[in-house]
Amino acid sequence: MTDLTAQSQQKRPATAADYVNLMKPRIMMLVVFTAVAGLAAASGMTGVTMHPAMAAIAVLAVALGSGAAGAINMWYDADIDAVMSRTSTRPIPSGAVPKDEALAMGLIMSGVSVMLMWLASNWLAAGLLAFSIFYYGVIYTMWLKRATPQNIVIGGGAGAFPPVIGWAAVTGNTPLDAWILFAIIFFWTPPHFWALSLLAHKEYAKVSVPMLPVTHGAKATRLQILIYTIVLIPISLSPLATGLGGWIYGITAGVLGVVFLVCALAILRSKAGDDGAPGADMKLARNTFLFSILYLFALFGAVLVEHAAGLYFPVIGG
Amino acid sequence: MEDPTLKPDVRQMTPEELAARKKRNLWLGLALAGFVVLVMITTIIRLATGTGISGRM
Numbered sequence: 001m002t003d004l005t006a007q008s009q010q011k012r013p014a015t016a017a018d019y020v021n022l023m024k025p026r027i028m029m030l031v032v033f034t035a036v037a038g039l040a041a042a043s044g045m046t047g048v049t050m051h052p053a054m055a056a057i058a059v060l061a062v063a064l065g066s067g068a069a070g071a072i073n074m075w076y077d078a079d080i081d082a083v084m085s086r087t088s089t090r091p092i093p094s095g096a097v098p099k100d101e102a103l104a105m106g107l108i109m110s111g112v113s114v115m116l117m118w119l120a121s122n123w124l125a126a127g128l129l130a131f132s133i134f135y136y137g138v139i140y141t142m143w144l145k146r147a148t149p150q151n152i153v154i155g156g157g158a159g160a161f162p163p164v165i166g167w168a169a170v171t172g173n174t175p176l177d178a179w180i181l182f183a184i185i186f187f188w189t190p191p192h193f194w195a196l197s198l199l200a201h202k203e204y205a206k207v208s209v210p211m212l213p214v215t216h217g218a219k220a221t222r223l224q225i226l227i228y229t230i231v232l233i234p235i236s237l238s239p240l241a242t243g244l245g246g247w248i249y250g251i252t253a254g255v256l257g258v259v260f261l262v263c264a265l266a267i268l269r270s271k272a273g274d275d276g277a278p279g280a281d282m283k284l285a286r287n288t289f290l291f292s293i294l295y296l297f298a299l300f301g302a303v304l305v306e307h308a309a310g311l312y313f314p315v316i317g318g
Numbered sequence: 319m320e321d322p323t324l325k326p327d328v329r330q331m332t333p334e335e336l337a338a339r340k341k342r343n344l345w346l347g348l349a350l351a352g353f354v355v356l357v358m359i360t361t362i363i364r365l366a367t368g369t370g371i372s373g374r375m
Contacts (some may be wrong), residue, residue, distance in 0.1 A: 012339035049372055051363050057356055119360040
């Protein structure tokens with residue numbers, strides 16, 4: 001038998017799944033997908049291609065960076081995660097992974113991911129990756145999240161970086177098209193997250209996190225969801241004007257944009273998030289949240305299909 | 319004579335904890351080896367192609 005110092009905070013031995021969950025795999029999937037779309041779009045628009053192995057390592061670096069930011073977030077938020085039922089089973093509050101270990105994992109993975117990105121591509125992509133980890137782990141998690149109801153709006157910038165990083169990895173620069181992809185995710189984040197927060201605002205209130213429904217009420221949140229959706233739609237269509245998006249993208253963004261708008265209007269008219277709101281209204285908020293995920297996947301999927309599968313048919317100048 | 323107050327606060331690891339630690343160490347070793355391989359790959363490609371990118375800029 002081996003001695004172990006009694007400082008361990010573990011209540012049960014951690015499994016591989018606990019370490020995977022520490023990296024927020026669902027967010028990581030979206031991050032990787034949008035980064036790959038940015039990478040493909042950069043190649044398609046400029047004709048510059050990365051060596052396939054270098055591209056794969058760059059994508060792995062983005063995934064590791066996302067995982068690192070997730071681990072740092074879980075380390076810092078362990079106190080409130082333990083109180084909220086939605087997050088109480090996460091690896092740290094459930095006692096599987098000690099806090100210090102999560103922090104160490106996050107910091108080491110941050111360094112490794114940035115180093116790998118620099119080796120596989122260039123300093124600009126590596127710098128953007130480092131900044132996006134800092135943005136999520138420090139600016140959003142440690143500062144904004146517990147300080148302002150605009151936490152999701154400003155913090156959304158962290159999740160919007162992956163396509164820019166993917167683009168920079170290929171070309172070494174970040175033109176307007178890369179920032180359009182950034183803007184799509186940036187303006188998509190508030191309606192996406194607020195739809196969820198309409199369902200979970202009591203949990204946030206319990207831990208004094210100033211999410212919009214907690215500070216301004218469900219009605220104001222429903223209006224903000226509509227406003228951001230209205231802003232998002234023209235931004236999502238702007239790739240058609242710059243030539244980044246072709247017919248497939250245009251049809252996808254147009255049709256799904258209308259559906260998103262219909263959902264946002266229905267939420268505005270509903271009582272989702274109010275005390276005693278009908279089950280159907282809460283279901284509407286949940287469905288809007290789920291649809292928003294599909295929306296973003298579909299938009300970036302269209303970019304990917306057009307630029308990686310050679311199915312780009314320009315709307316303007318074709 | 320040993321002062322009991324100086325004895326470190328220790329407990330025995332259970333067989334499950336030992337197995338978990340062994341598995342974790344294995345994964346850490348594999349991750350480290352993977353990192354070394356990836357650095358090697360990027361170095362080889364850079365030496366062979368210069369930057370690892372091609373096409374018009």
